[in-house]
Amino acid sequence: MKLKIKTLFRLLVVLFLISTTSFILYYPIKLIYSRIAERSNILKVFVSYVVDGDTIRVDINKSNVSVRLIGIDCPELSDPREQVYAEESLEYTKKRLLNKEVWLEFDVQRKDRYGRLLAYVWLKPPNRFNEEDVRKNMFNAQIILDGYAKVYTYPPNVKYTDFFVKFQREAIENNAGLWNDDLFKEDTSSYYIGNIKSKVLHRPTCKWGQKISKYNRVKFKTKTEAILQGFSTCRECKP
Numbered sequence: 219m220k221l222k223i224k225t226l227f228r229l230l231v232v233l234f235l236i237s238t239t240s241f242i243l244y245y246p247i248k249l250i251y252s253r254i255a256e257r258s259n260i261l262k263v264f265v266s267y268v269v270d271g272d273t274i275r276v277d278i279n280k281s282n283v284s285v286r287l288i289g290i291d292c293p294e295l296s297d298p299r300e301q302v303y304a305e306e307s308l309e310y311t312k313k314r315l316l317n318k319e320v321w322l323e324f325d326v327q328r329k330d331r332y333g334r335l336l337a338y339v340w341l342k343p344p345n346r347f348n349e350e351d352v353r354k355n356m357f358n359a360q361i362i363l364d365g366y367a368k369v370y371t372y373p374p375n376v377k378y379t380d381f382f383v384k385f386q387r388e389a390i391e392n393n394a395g396l397w398n399d400d401l402f403k404e405d406t407s408s409y410y411i412g413n414i415k416s417k418v419l420h421r422p423t424c425k426w427g428q429k430i431s432k433y434n435r436v437k438f439k440t441k442t443e444a445i446l447q448g449f450s451t452c453r454e455c456k457p
């Protein structure tokens with residue numbers, strides 16, 4: 219009888235130890251796993267060509283793939299009004315990315331409707347994925363901070379949107395890069411219409427702008443005001 223009680227007691231001690239250690243280890247392990255999951259979403263690639271400020275081509279397993287950078291939009295080379303700015307953006311990206319090794323991070327959607335990869339481009343392997351890390355080591359953030367791209371929010375790929383909007387505010391306040399040019403900031407429209415759901419800004423004459431329901435519609439006096447709140451410009455009416 220005495221032996222049985224002793225065995226039972228030992229068993230209880232062992233069970234107690236197992237449950238406490240697993241409880242203590244649970245949170246750090248969970249954290250480590252989420253970091254591993256984040257890291258496995260990272261791909262090291264070589265930048266072989268720069269198409270424009272926000273699009274590059276990279277080598278992955280012997281094939282050459284087009285990559286559209288998430289969360290940003292650069293002026294279009296094909297648009298005569300934007301061409302001067304587009305060339306400056308292209309030069310900026312070329313200088314920093316061409317012929318370099320970088321790390322791509324993916325968000326919810328891996329590809330866009332043109333079959334291009336959608337990615338954040340890290341200049342160093344990301345470590346903490348926090349604001350400091352993004353600010354210091356992510357190209358998408360740096361091009362916004364230096365004023366050569368505007369924030370372009372494209373749900374559901376919004377992992378870093380809040381940082382990007384904050385960085386853009388800093389760029390505008392500092393007159394960084396293209397923000398130094400008034401023409402880049404404003405044009406002569408009297409007001410703009412924004413869709414609070416899609417965060418897209420339109421000219422009042424745009425057919426897409428006119429389709430916005432009254433619940434999602436917001437009016438802005440200036441483009442800067444809307445951009446400061448994270449709106450990006452419509453591809454069709456180009457406000």
Ligand SMILES: [Zn+2]
Nearest residue numbers: 420424452455
């Ligand atoms: Zn529009």
